[in-house]
Amino acid sequence: MDTTYRNRAEAGTVLADRLDSLAGRSDVTVLGLVRGGVPVAAAVADRLGAPLDVLVVRKLGLPAVPELAFGAVGPGGLRVLNEEIADRLDPDEVDEVVRAETVELERRERRYREGRPPLRLDGRIGVIVDDGLATGATARAAVGVARQLGARRVVVAVPVGAPEAYALLSQTADEVVCPQRPADFGAVSRFYEDFHEVSDAEVVAALTGSG
Structure with missing residues (x-):
């Protein structure tokens, strides 16, 4: 059970x-x-x-289907991409998604890591x-x-x-x-x-x- x-x-x-x-x-x-x-x-x-x-x-979601991820961003600008999917996308679309998710990631990092080392x-x-x-x-x-x-x-x-x-x-x-x-x-x-x-x-x- x-x-x-x-x-x-x-x-x-x-x-x-x-x-x-x-x-x-x-x-x-x-x-x-x-x-x-x-x-x-x-x-x-x-x-x-x-x-x-x-x-x-922060997951990097496909522009047309945000719940499907083509990668993720992490602290300090780290980026992990599923190259098989990311390579099929327009580079400008990838950059736009990365920018948007990086803004939110940095907001959360500032909020949670205040006074804490990286x-x-x-x-x-x-x-x-x-x-x-x-x-x-x-x-x-x-x-x-x-x-x-x-x-x-x-x-x-x-x-x-x-x-x-x-x-x-x-x-x-x-x-x-x-x-x-x-x-x-x-x-x-x-x-x-x-x-x-x-x-x-x-x-x-x-x-x-x-x-």
Whole structure:
């Protein structure tokens, strides 16, 4: 029977039990995907005794079909492209999408990283955490960004996900931890009693330990 989590914090606690092999290690950084993944990641980081950070990734959607991604942008101007798709697009269209998403990424970086150094993952194990996997597009993009930031190993951890997304992500990440992969997935929100939209203030509170 599928499990319904009370909220994202409870989901993170359950998820942390599946990551106990990483507990107490000095080379682990837990990365919450903005925004819904951050409360889950905060609970994971607390249980593992690992530092919590935030990974801001913006998908680059096709101009005509924004939900389909041809790549992503990450911190510090990092760009990860699916060349097979991007090469078929007009370069001006690509540049326009990149510009728009970079503006939003930089806004979020300023908001979340105020007083914090730029994210560095050199030689570390990056544990990318989200509240669920629907298509997995953002998580796949995040894996590429984490590798470009220097991570030597990338683990993706989510409380629930669609089987198809899990399979695709398993080809990209070094490890995918996903306790629930129901065949009739539907939507991430089905598996939470409280699935409110996470605010910028909640993200900042989790990162500063004031939440």
